Amino acid sequence: MPLVILDRDGVINRDRPDSVRSLAAFEILPGACEAVAKLTKAGHNVAIATNQAVVGRGEMPREELDRIHAYLSMEVEKIGGKFGHIYACTDTQVEPNNRRKPAPGMLLEAMTDFKSPAHLTLFIGDADRDMEAAHRAGCRKLLVRTGKGEKTLASWQSHWGEPLVCDDLAAAVSHILQTPDFWSAP
Numbered sequence: 057m058p059l060v061i062l063d064r065d066g067v068i069n070r071d072r073p074d075s076v077r078s079l080a081a082f083e084i085l086p087g088a089c090e091a092v093a094k095l096t097k098a099g100h101n102v103a104i105a106t107n108q109a110v111v112g113r114g115e116m117p118r119e120e121l122d123r124i125h126a127y128l129s130m131e132v133e134k135i136g137g138k139f140g141h142i143y144a145c146t147d148t149q150v151e152p153n154n155r156r157k158p159a160p161g162m163l164l165e166a167m168t169d170f171k172s173p174a175h176l177t178l179f180i181g182d183a184d185r186d187m188e189a190a191h192r193a194g195c196r197k198l199l200v201r202t203g204k205g206e207k208t209l210a211s212w213q214s215h216w217g218e219p220l221v222c223d224d225l226a227a228a229v230s231h232i233l234q235t236p237d238f239w240s241a242p
């Protein structure tokens with residue numbers, strides 16, 4: 057079963073320059089929950105890998121982050137979707153845990169947990185650190201134009217390979233589900 061890992065801010069919900077610091081500031085992007093539900097119903101494992109240094113910096117309690125993720129999970133479950141796991145890194149530095157993106161820690165953890173080989177694992181993100189993390193984890197990557205996506209595309213690093221770009225999460229999921237050999241080994 058393929059594994060699709062999603063970045064959160066700028067992919068599922070509106071990115072905010074000062075981070076999302078409360079459930080009230082958490083705004084789901086149009087079509088995002090429906091896109092997750094489509095992946096679930098088509099037999100994919102779906103997870104989230106999100107940097108949340110806002111917690112590590114003491115600007116938001118961990119309980120509020122959990123509340124946001126409980127709300128998001130509920131919205132997705134209402135329409136038949138499911139997050140297998142939400143990986144959130146509250147570290148403010150990459151070292152010593154190597155989980156904070158652009159380090160690949162959370163992605164490798166997910167690939168181990170879901171027993172998902174690299175070619176059956178896709179990370180969808182909007183920022184350069186997402187693409188770098190996917191590159192370092194050795195899994196596949198897809199850039200969305202929402203959030204920091206346009207900026208990331210403009211400064212695309214050649215060592216990441218050819219960019220696969222979609223307008224938003226909904227378009228990305230349509231692309232995955234409508235490409236018959238999408239999950240064939242490259």
Ligand SMILES: [Mg+2]
Binds near residue numbers: 066181182203
């Ligand atoms: Mg992001």
